[in-house]
Amino acid sequence: xxxxxxxxxxxxxxxxxxxxxxxxxxxxxxxxxxxxxxxxxxxxxxxxxxxxxxxxxxxxxxxxxxxxxxxxxxxxxxxxxxxxxxxxxxxxxxxxxxxxxxxxxxxxxxxxxxxxxxxxxxxxxxxxxxxxxxxxxxxxxxxxxxxxxxxxxxxxxxxxxxxxxxxxxxxxxxxxxxxxxxxxxxxxxxxxxxxxxxxxxxxxxxxxxxxxxxxxxxxxxxxxxxxxxxxxxxxxxxxxxxxxxxxxxxxxxxxxxxxxxxxxxxxxxxxxxxxxxxxxxxxxxxxxxxxxxxxxxxxxxxx
Amino acid sequence: xxxxxxxxxxxxxxxxxxxxxxxxxxxxxxxxxxxxxxxxxxxxxxxxxxxxxxxxxxxxxxxxxxxxxxxxxxxxxxxxxxxxxxxxxxxxxxxxxxxxxxxxxxxxxxxxxxxxxxxxxxxxxxxxxxxxxxxxxxxxxxxxxxxxxxxxxxxxxxxxxxxxxxxxxxxxxxxxxxxxxxxxxxxxxxxxxxxxxxxxxxxxxxxxxxxxxxxxxxxxxxxxxxxxxxxxxxxxxxxxxxxxxxxxxxxxxxxxxxxxxxxxxxxxxxxxxxxxxxxxxxxxxxxxxxxxxxxxxxxxxxx
Numbered sequence: 001x002x003x004x005x006x007x008x009x010x011x012x013x014x015x016x017x018x019x020x021x022x023x024x025x026x027x028x029x030x031x032x033x034x035x036x037x038x039x040x041x042x043x044x045x046x047x048x049x050x051x052x053x054x055x056x057x058x059x060x061x062x063x064x065x066x067x068x069x070x071x072x073x074x075x076x077x078x079x080x081x082x083x084x085x086x087x088x089x090x091x092x093x094x095x096x097x098x099x100x101x102x103x104x105x106x107x108x109x110x111x112x113x114x115x116x117x118x119x120x121x122x123x124x125x126x127x128x129x130x131x132x133x134x135x136x137x138x139x140x141x142x143x144x145x146x147x148x149x150x151x152x153x154x155x156x157x158x159x160x161x162x163x164x165x166x167x168x169x170x171x172x173x174x175x176x177x178x179x180x181x182x183x184x185x186x187x188x189x190x191x192x193x194x195x196x197x198x199x200x201x202x203x204x205x206x207x208x209x210x211x212x213x214x215x216x217x218x219x220x221x222x223x224x225x226x227x228x229x230x231x232x233x234x235x236x237x238x239x240x241x242x243x244x245x246x247x248x249x250x251x252x253x254x255x256x257x258x259x260x261x262x263x264x265x266x267x268x269x270x271x272x273x274x275x276x277x278x279x280x281x282x283x284x285x286x287x288x289x290x291x292x293x294x295x296x297x298x299x300x301x302x303x
Numbered sequence: 304x305x306x307x308x309x310x311x312x313x314x315x316x317x318x319x320x321x322x323x324x325x326x327x328x329x330x331x332x333x334x335x336x337x338x339x340x341x342x343x344x345x346x347x348x349x350x351x352x353x354x355x356x357x358x359x360x361x362x363x364x365x366x367x368x369x370x371x372x373x374x375x376x377x378x379x380x381x382x383x384x385x386x387x388x389x390x391x392x393x394x395x396x397x398x399x400x401x402x403x404x405x406x407x408x409x410x411x412x413x414x415x416x417x418x419x420x421x422x423x424x425x426x427x428x429x430x431x432x433x434x435x436x437x438x439x440x441x442x443x444x445x446x447x448x449x450x451x452x453x454x455x456x457x458x459x460x461x462x463x464x465x466x467x468x469x470x471x472x473x474x475x476x477x478x479x480x481x482x483x484x485x486x487x488x489x490x491x492x493x494x495x496x497x498x499x500x501x502x503x504x505x506x507x508x509x510x511x512x513x514x515x516x517x518x519x520x521x522x523x524x525x526x527x528x529x530x531x532x533x534x535x536x537x538x539x540x541x542x543x544x545x546x547x548x549x550x551x552x553x554x555x556x557x558x559x560x561x562x563x564x565x566x567x568x569x570x571x572x573x574x575x576x577x578x579x580x581x582x583x584x585x586x587x588x589x590x591x592x593x594x595x596x597x598x599x600x601x602x603x604x605x606x
Binding site (some may be wrong): 194197198199204205208210211213214289290293295296297299300301303 | 502511
């Protein structure tokens with residue numbers, strides 16, 4: 001399959017490299033890593049075994065890539081003002097656009113520009129980060145949950161699921177994109193912001209009783225808001241949070257992407273992970289006061 | 304008057320020096336500044352005019368000071384485990400003990416050890432900080448509000464008010480120590496913690512709309528809790544907050560003591576400024592959820 005990767009950070013580089021290794025024609029839109037990857041290729045350091053791609057299709061502009069069958073979007077949402085113009089040159093009438101970006105609002109932008117029937121959304125459970133130019137580190141997990149914006153379990157979904165599975169990427173098709181987005185937010189909203197604000201890892205927040213309780217309390221806030229959205233099936237808070245804590249307790253000093261963004265002086269994905277979810281909660285009559293306070297504290301650090 | 308200063312930080316050094324300059328026999332319990340002040344005296348850099356005390360009674364232990372007529376306590380409350388043993392050698396049957404420490408619980412500790420009739424409490428509106436050893440900087444204000452733990456407007460109160468006035472320290476006697484303590488907390492609870500947590504000054508928090516709104520919302524929380532305490536007169540939230548914001552807007556990039564404590568790696572006064580007020584609010588049926596969240600975020604940074 002002809003695949004274009006827009007937003008080749010840790011996520012885009014990792015999934016793109018897996019898809020190329022399994023035989024697809026993958027095109028990467030690159031900025032920071034362009035020179036290195038063009039010259040010497042892409043090195044993947046993975047818990048499942050390291051590998052190297054010596055021949056990589058690198059582009060500096062989306063126009064160079066041209067139309068593809070699948071656009072995989074991993075762009076940081078703080079660059080969403082460029083999203084449509086970056087994606088547009090890759091989109092033909094049959095192109096599927098799958099955004100794995102964080103938070104809410106991404107499918108809406110794409111659907112408004114290209115039509116809902118071309119857009120899929122998903123969430124990635126992937127621990128990865130960029131190393132030196134030309135390198136990507138896969139530290140754990142890697143599973144994708146995705147679905148059509150329309151909610152259909154389409155033939156296209158099944159084909160993409162097969163594509164990912166053949167590439168060694170565990171995946172699951174869902175008929176409830178709203179729910180899988182909000183389920184991810186139950187983790188992202190407390191941990192991304194609290195880690196970025198305090199400079200403490202997931203492990204440190206969980207080992208310290210006052211912040212562990214705060215995390216749980218914020219998870220309850222997010223689930224209450226999620227269950228007021230158009231989800232096909234409610235999230236059962238207590239067992240869901242319990243499972244999420246067990247998984248998080250097993251992480252070893254994990255630093256969420258937002259914490260790394262703050263540490264390295266980049267902007268934070270506050271619009272998609274906080275502002276839009278708060279807006280949707282308010283619109284459906286649910287307050288998330290702790291989430292609101294966290295957003296205010298994160299915003300003041302963006303100056 | 305024979306006066307002993309326990310806790311000779313910025314507050315103790317400044318008020319002690321003013322009281323000595325106006326003719327009192329002031330004894331300072333010193334640690335960091337002992338060598339310098341013993342050798343060359345204490346330099347006061349004040350907005351009201353600089354001055355220097357060349358002869359200062361310096362002690363390394365409270366026992367050396369012995370009994371005095373007034374003990375002025377400026378100890379950081381994170382050292383309150385030492386409070387009683389530091390104060391005890393200075394206390395005779397007629398000694399007045401005035402604590403100007405931050406937050407709640409200080410008078411209670413002193414009253415339990417020495418009897419409520421010997422203890423007064425107060426709040427200082429003082430912008431000051433320590434410079435090099437042997438120096439103290441008075442940047443603004445300086446007013447004290449104080450009263451008897453018993454609530455009486457005693458003759459002793461009047462005498463102390465005269466003592467302060469003669470020393471050039473504006474002061475006001477109150478028959479409602481609980482109220483003046485909580486009124487101070489309306490400022491300290493939002494600003495001390497938010498500045499310490501975010502590393503932003505009072506001015507920065509107020510110029511940024513999301514945190515300005517958060518400050519106001521937390522002030523409302525504190526006033527609601529204050530009005531459930533045994534205060535003789537309720538705090539009228541809207542005009543009180545408006546006055547407090549006007550005063551705070553006039554500050555020039557002021558860094559509260561807790562922010563400086565965090566920046567310089569000292570512990571924070573979380574017990575007296577947050578934990579005990581939260582406990583008293585809970586005991587009187589008022590929740591302070593934003594204050595509670597702030598305390599949790601500050602606590603995790605203490606590790």
